[in-house]
Amino acid sequence: MSTVVAVSRRSLPVGSVGSHAIGWWGMICAVLTEGALFGYLLFSYFYFAVQPRQIAFPPELPSLWLAAPNTVILLVSSVAVWQAERGARRDSWLRQVVGLGSGFVLGVIFVGVQLLEWQSRPFGLSSNAYGSLFFTVTGFHMAHVVLGLLILLALTVWSALGYFGPRHSAPISIGAIYWHFVDAIWLAVFFSFYITPYLGLRHGP
Amino acid sequence: MTTTELDRVPELAPRDYASPLASKLERLWATKPGLIGWLASVDHKEIGLRYIVTAFVFLLVGGVEALIFRIQLAWPNQHLLTPSQYDQLFSMHGATMILWYAFPVLTGFSVYLQPLVLGTRDMAMPRLNAFTYWVYLFSGLYLYVGLALGSAPNAGWFNYVPYASRPYNPGLNIDFYALANILLGVSTTLGSLNFVVTILHQRAPGMSINRMPILSWGTLTISVGNLFAMPSVTLAFFLLWLDRQFGTHFYSPPSGQPLLWQHLFWMWGHPWVYVIVLPALSMVSEALPVLCRRPLVGYTAVALATVLTMVLGFGVWLHHMFATGLPNIALAFFSAVSLFIVIPSAVSNFAWLATIWTGRPIFNTAFLFFVGFIIVFVIGGVSGFMTGSVPADWQLTDTYFVVAHLHYVLIGWNLFAVMGASYFWFPKMFGRMLDERLGRWNFWLMFIGFNVGFFPMHITGLLGMPRRIYTYPDGMGWDTLNLIITIGSYIMAAGMLLFVVNVFYGLKRGVIAGPNPWDAATLEWSTPSPPPPYNFVVIPTLASRTPLWEERLNEGPYRSQLSEGTPLDHGKEVLGTSSLDAQPNVILRMPEDSIVPLLLALVLTLLFAGLIVKAWWLVIACLAVGLALQLAWLWPRVELRERRP
Numbered sequence: 001m002s003t004v005v006a007v008s009r010r011s012l013p014v015g016s017v018g019s020h021a022i023g024w025w026g027m028i029c030a031v032l033t034e035g036a037l038f039g040y041l042l043f044s045y046f047y048f049a050v051q052p053r054q055i056a057f058p059p060e061l062p063s064l065w066l067a068a069p070n071t072v073i074l075l076v077s078s079v080a081v082w083q084a085e086r087g088a089r090r091d092s093w094l095r096q097v098v099g100l101g102s103g104f105v106l107g108v109i110f111v112g113v114q115l116l117e118w119q120s121r122p123f124g125l126s127s128n129a130y131g132s133l134f135f136t137v138t139g140f141h142m143a144h145v146v147l148g149l150l151i152l153l154a155l156t157v158w159s160a161l162g163y164f165g166p167r168h169s170a171p172i173s174i175g176a177i178y179w180h181f182v183d184a185i186w187l188a189v190f191f192s193f194y195i196t197p198y199l200g201l202r203h204g205p
Numbered sequence: 206m207t208t209t210e211l212d213r214v215p216e217l218a219p220r221d222y223a224s225p226l227a228s229k230l231e232r233l234w235a236t237k238p239g240l241i242g243w244l245a246s247v248d249h250k251e252i253g254l255r256y257i258v259t260a261f262v263f264l265l266v267g268g269v270e271a272l273i274f275r276i277q278l279a280w281p282n283q284h285l286l287t288p289s290q291y292d293q294l295f296s297m298h299g300a301t302m303i304l305w306y307a308f309p310v311l312t313g314f315s316v317y318l319q320p321l322v323l324g325t326r327d328m329a330m331p332r333l334n335a336f337t338y339w340v341y342l343f344s345g346l347y348l349y350v351g352l353a354l355g356s357a358p359n360a361g362w363f364n365y366v367p368y369a370s371r372p373y374n375p376g377l378n379i380d381f382y383a384l385a386n387i388l389l390g391v392s393t394t395l396g397s398l399n400f401v402v403t404i405l406h407q408r409a410p411g412m413s414i415n416r417m418p419i420l421s422w423g424t425l426t427i428s429v430g431n432l433f434a435m436p437s438v439t440l441a442f443f444l445l446w447l448d449r450q451f452g453t454h455f456y457s458p459p460s461g462q463p464l465l466w467q468h469l470f471w472m473w474g475h476p477w478v479y480v481i482v483l484p485a486l487s488m489v490s491e492a493l494p495v496l497c498r499r500p501l502v503g504y505t506a507v508a509l510a511t512v513l514t515m516v517l518g519f520g521v522w523l524h525h526m527f528a529t530g531l532p533n534i535a536l537a538f539f540s541a542v543s544l545f546i547v548i549p550s551a552v553s554n555f556a557w558l559a560t561i562w563t564g565r566p567i568f569n570t571a572f573l574f575f576v577g578f579i580i581v582f583v584i585g586g587v588s589g590f591m592t593g594s595v596p597a598d599w600q601l602t603d604t605y606f607v608v609a610h611l612h613y614v615l616i617g618w619n620l621f622a623v624m625g626a627s628y629f630w631f632p633k634m635f636g637r638m639l640d641e642r643l644g645r646w647n648f649w650l651m652f653i654g655f656n657v658g659f660f661p662m663h664i665t666g667l668l669g670m671p672r673r674i675y676t677y678p679d680g681m682g683w684d685t686l687n688l689i690i691t692i693g694s695y696i697m698a699a700g701m702l703l704f705v706v707n708v709f710y711g712l713k714r715g716v717i718a719g720p721n722p723w724d725a726a727t728l729e730w731s732t733p734s735p736p737p738p739y740n741f742v743v744i745p746t747l748a749s750r751t752p753l754w755e756e757r758l759n760e761g762p763y764r765s766q767l768s769e770g771t772p773l774d775h776g777k778e779v780l781g782t783s784s785l786d787a788q789p790n791v792i793l794r795m796p797e798d799s800i801v802p803l804l805l806a807l808v809l810t811l812l813f814a815g816l817i818v819k820a821w822w823l824v825i826a827c828l829a830v831g832l833a834l835q836l837a838w839l840w841p842r843v844e845l846r847e848r849r850p
Contacts, residue, residue, distance in 0.1 A: 002755075004764045005748045007771065008410055011214045012780075012792050015846020020781050020791035022329050025406055029398040029432060037436035040469060044444070044455070047465055056460055126452035129460035136447065136455075154836060163841050163848035167211055171841055171848075 013167075021170040024177070031181045034144070038185050041137045042192050048129055049201055056128040062194045066120070070113040071190050077106035078183045081152070081176045084159070088169035096159040096172065103179065104152040111145055114138070134193060141182070141189050148182045151175045211846070213792060215771035215780075220743050222733055226772050227742050233777050234326065234738035237798060245798040247331035248738055252338050253317025254634065259342055260310035264620075265701070266349075267301035270294050272698055279691035281679035291675035292359040293378070297352060299362030300382065304389060305345045307481040307619050312341075312396055314626060315424045315484060317634065319400065321729035322418045322491075324409025324747070326740045326779045327795055329402040332802050332838065337396040339806030344388035347813060351381030358382035361673060363474070364445075366456040366466045371449040377817060380449060383442040384813050390439035391809070397431035400424050405784045407793075409728065411747035411765070413786045418727050418750070419501060422508045423487025427480040430515045434476040441469035450819075464529060471522035478614065479518040483511055485622035486553055489575050492629040493557055495725040496572045497564025500751055500758070503556040510552035517546045527598045536595050543593030550586055554579065570644030574625030577652045581617030588613060588663065603673075606666025612659045624651070624704065631708075632722045636734040637715030643707040650700030658693025661686040726751035731767055743770035744780050747787075776844065794845040805834045 016023065049057070084099025118138070123131040155175045158164065164172055218226055236246040246252070274294050277285045286294065316334060320327055328334045351357050356377040360369040369379045404425045408417065417425075445466065447453040454461040494501040501507060523531065523539035557579055566572055588610040592598045601607060624647075631639050665686050670677065677683060721730040730753060732740055748763035749755055755764050773780065773792065781791035808831045815823030841848035 002759075002762055002764050004766050005411060005746055007215075007217060007746050007766055007769065008789050009214055009217075010789065011212050012789055013212055014210055014775075014778075014792045015794050017791055017846070020793075022402060022406070022781075022793060025402040026330060026333075026398060029401050033394055033398065033432040033436060036433045037440060040437045040440050040472070044440075044465060044469070047468065048462065051462065125447075126454070129454040129462075132447070132453035132455055136444070136453070150832065154839070158841055158848070165849055168841075168846070168848050 016170040017167070018170060018173065021174065023174045024170060027174045027177045031177060034181065035185070038137075038140070038188060041140060042188060045133050045137060045192055048133060049196075057130050058123070061197050063120075064194055066113055066117045067190060067194050070110055070117070071186065073106050073113070074110050074183050074186055077103045077110070078180050080106065081179050084155075085169065085172050085176050088159070088164045088172045089166055091165050093159070093162065096164060097156060100152055100156040100159055100172070104149060104156055107145060107149045107152060107179075111142065111149070114142060114145075137189060137193070141186060144182050144185065148179050151178060210775070213775070215773070215789075215792070217769055218743050218772040219769045220767060222737065222742050224742070226774060227737070227739075229774055230739040230742060230772075231737060233774070236738065241800065242798065244803050245335075245800040247327070247335045247796070247798050247802070249316050249320050249328045249331065249334060250634075250736065250738075252334050253313050253315075255338055256309055256313030256316055256341070258313075259338075259345070260306050260313055263301050263305040263345060264310070265705075267298050267306060268698060268701065270298040270301065272694060274298070275691040275694045277676060279688050281677050281681075281684055281687075283676050286675065288675045289359065293352070293357040295673065296358040296361050296364075296382075297348075300348065300358060301345075303362055303477075303481070303615065304386070305341075305348070307615060308393065308477075309341055310623055311481065311484040311619070312393075314488065314623070314630070315400060316396075318630065318729060319403060319421060319424055320407070321633075321732065321736060321740055322420055322727050323404065323407060324412060324728045324741060324745050325403070325407040326773075326777075328399050329407055329793075330399050332796055332799050333395055333399050335799075336802035336806055337392045337399065339803050340388060340392035340395075340809060343806055343810040344385050344392060347388060347810060348381060348385040351378065351385070356381050363470060364466075366445065366448075366463050367458075369445065369466075370457050372457075380446060380817055383446040383449075384817055386442045387439050387446075388810065388813050390435050390442075393431060394435045394439075397428035397435070400428035401432070404428075406781050407779055408782055408787045409745050409747055410780065410782055410787055410789050412782075414784070415505070416747055416750045416787075418491055419504060419507060419511075420484075420487050420491040420727075422511050423484040423490075426511050426515045427483050430476050430480055430518070433519070434473045434480070437469050438473035438477075441466060441473070444469075464526075467526050467529065468522070471525045472519075474525065475522040476515070476518045479515050482614065482618040483515060485619045485626075487511060488626040488629075489557065489578060489622050490553065491727070492571060492626060493575045494560050494564070495629075495723050496569065496575070497560050497566045499560065499564040500726070500754070501556060502559040502563065503552070504750065507553050507556045510549035513549040514546060517542060517549065521546060521593075524593055524598070527595050528602045540593060540595050544590060547586065547590050547593075554582060554586075569628070570639070570641055570648055571625045571628035573645070573648045573652075574621050574628065577648065578617060578621035578625060581613050581621060581655070584660075585610060585613030585617045601666060603671055604666035605662040605670045605672060608672050609659050609662035609666060612662070616655060616659070621651075624648075627704075627708075629723070631711060632715075632718030633729055633734050633736070635712060635715070636718050637711050638718050638722060639707050639711040639715060643703055643710065647700050647703040647707060650703060651697050652700075654693050654695070654697030654700055656693070658690050658697055661690050661693075665690075721753070726754040728752060741770075743772050745770055796845065799838075801834055801838050805831060805838070808834065 080099045080103040084096045087095025087099055125131055125135040152175065155172055236242055236248050236251055274286060274291060277283045277291065359378050360374060364382060367373055404421050444455040448455050448457050456463050456466050490501055490507055520542045521539055523535055524543045527536060592601055592607065592610060628639050628644060665683050668682050670683050718734050720733050728745060746766040748765045749760065751758060752765035752767060777795040777797065779793050779795060780789050781793045782789050808827050812824055812827035815827060843850045
């Protein structure tokens with residue numbers, strides 16, 4: 001004797017809801033592949049760093065005066081975006097707009113400081129292998145920050161238009177995943193280029 | 206039904222493809238008539254067929270390229286082609302086959318079949334699906350524009366530096382190749398992302414991960430693999446382009462590292478080998494059992510072996526670099542993994558043999574192709590095992606033995622499976638059968654031509670004939686074998702031509718197939734042939750791996766519910782289910798047809814055209830227009846429940 005299984009008649013949410021949203025899944029996959037991209041970029045950096053000779057790494061240790069505070073700025077921006085996400089879930093228009101807006105402003109400051117950091121370097125993209133690596137890896141990160149800023153800007157405008165609320169917070173969550181990712185990747189880039197020389201990875205000729 | 210409904214208890218409806226419900230769904234899902242409608246279509250069946258047709262065109266073009274240089278190599282001291290023309294032709298042949306045919310054709314089958322075998326109505330991101338197709342097409346055209354301008358890649362498809370570096374290769378040849386590859390990489394990555402989400406989020410209720418068709422295991426595995434592998438090659442080509450055009454020092458002396466190219470290239474390249482064979486293997490695992498009238502032997506073992514092969518595939522790249530002077534400990538490790546990977550590959554092989562052995566095979570064309578596939582699979586596997594051993598590789602590397610091995614792998618593991626799959630799924634796609642008599646000729650010409658054409662390459666390789674040479678002197682003992690190889694390649698081409706004839710004949714005159722001509726077990730065969738735009742008039746609920754064979758197999762007390770289900774007709778809707786046990790958890794809204802994916806793909810291609818001629822105003826204009834299009838694409842919409850009304 002066989003039984004035909006019953007069709008589920010549970011009430012289901014309709015549309016783009018939280019972690020059931022297609023965009024949420026898509027963003028997780030995008031972050032995985034972008035994470036792999038930075039994995040290969042940093043692989044290239046360390047590949048050069050462990051070569052026995054002739055690779056021109058700068059003789060002095062990297063200065064942390066700009067990069068360290070800038071790292072803190074970026075991390076604070078993540079907290080702001082996280083607050084915005086909570087704001088949408090609790091139906092607070094103000095927390096959404098202020099959170100996303102201040103995340104955006106902090107991101108712009110990060111980009112500005114990073115431009116100063118680039119200017120303070122005595123070498124350029126085509127000076128030597130280290131210069132190529134430094135500007136390409138941080139350049140890739142900057143490109144991701146700029147894309148993240150465009151996303152935050154769009155989300156700020158949409159929030160201000162009152163598009164989002166407790167049942168319509170998926171776009172903010174999806175954008176937030178990307179922004180947190182950009183920040184997390186910066187920690188890996190920062191650690192590789194600024195901290196490992198202090199830990200004894202090579203610097204100097 | 207309101208435009209603001211946020212929750213709904215799904216209704217129930219009977220499965221009837223002639224009901225008013227079916228006509229309503231037809232109106233919702235059908236591609237609009239006219240050229241604009243065709244260009245704007247997001248129907249996965251439409252896009253899947255475009256992928257398959259485009260990939261077959263690239264296959265024929267790449268094949269003709271090979272036929273031209275096989276004439277050059279048929280006799281010693283030929284000068285039909287200059288060395289420079291020969292370099293471009295064999296590089297284009299490799300690139301076309303490996304990048305613009307082998308993977309896209311599998312993508313085409315997956316785009317067409319996955320939503321059908323999973324019991325859903327479209328890919329998770331239909332507009333992205335259209336976008337990835339257009340970008341794939343344009344990247345291929347971009348490469349061939351290079352050829353038309355006399356600037357085709359000329360450093361082999363693997364494109365080693367320093368030969369591919371600017372001082373040794375000053376034209377735009379390599380830049381066309383690098384940028385076309387980055388463009389194709391965008392398409393491949395986004396396509397893979399779409400498959401992962403579709404397979405993990407949109408399976409029919411009850412299709413838990415252990416009831417998923419083996420076909421989906423192949424696609425899911427390589428799509429996840431692609432997410433991790435693709436950035437490597439895209440980055441490798443980007444850094445090469447920077448080196449060539451902006452004076453960076455990644456690969457070029459004095460401080461660059463030429464071997465970094467090989468690392469980045471093969472860290473992608475070897476996983477890629479599995480990416481372009483595993484979905485083909487899983488098509489065989491899906492279709493062969495149907496033709497043997499029994500379920501696949503060892504489903505779980507085959508599924509796990511597929512995943513394990515992909516994982517190990519990330520740990521063998523150094524075996525392409527055994528002769529580059531790397532430390533012995535690295536050689537030993539990578540050699541060991543390269544030999545070990547034979548084990549999961551053999552699992553699938555023995556599962557197919559056991560399926561044939563214990564089944565009642567139907568000896569039709571598709572079956573012949575699958576058996577031919579198993580034979581060349583073993584030969585290609587054994588020669589791979591041989592080159593996985595370091596001492597053997599040092600003798601064989603850069604000889605025709607490697608050419609023989611890689612063609613046994615890529616033609617054997619990919620093309621033979623694709624041919625079998627074409628005979629198997631053609632009736633579903635077009636509602637008509639391919640001709641069996643033509644099919645036999647098609648198979649035997651291809652199988653004999655392939656073995657006559659490629660087996661002797663093992664011998665010329667052992668006799669010391671190097672790869673990539675544009676001609677060779679006589680008296681080396683290679684003459685007769687090379688003539689045989691050329692004859693074989695033309696026999697194989699004749700077989701391929703018969704396939705094209707058969708397709709046109711089948712489209713016009715083929716026997717009407719009906720919904721399930723092979724009496725197969727999986728969901729795609731429960732729909733009409735060809736399937737309507739919405740695939741399933743009601744969403745099925747599954748109780749087993751083989752929903753159409755449950756009565757005769759009688760494996761458990763439960764039966765799948767195919768005769769009634771949720772209609773989901775309040776708009777373009779599909780069911781979202783949980784990843785492991787496929788419990789329904791959301792009703793997803795799908796976007797309508799849109800011209801934006803095509804426009805965005807055009808703008809992206811134009812941007813890459815700007816990059817090659819360094820027209821920065823064009824690049825910036827394309828960036829601005831592209832961002833505006835993306836903003837329009839992503840603007841939250843009430844119909845998709847992305848924002849408050």
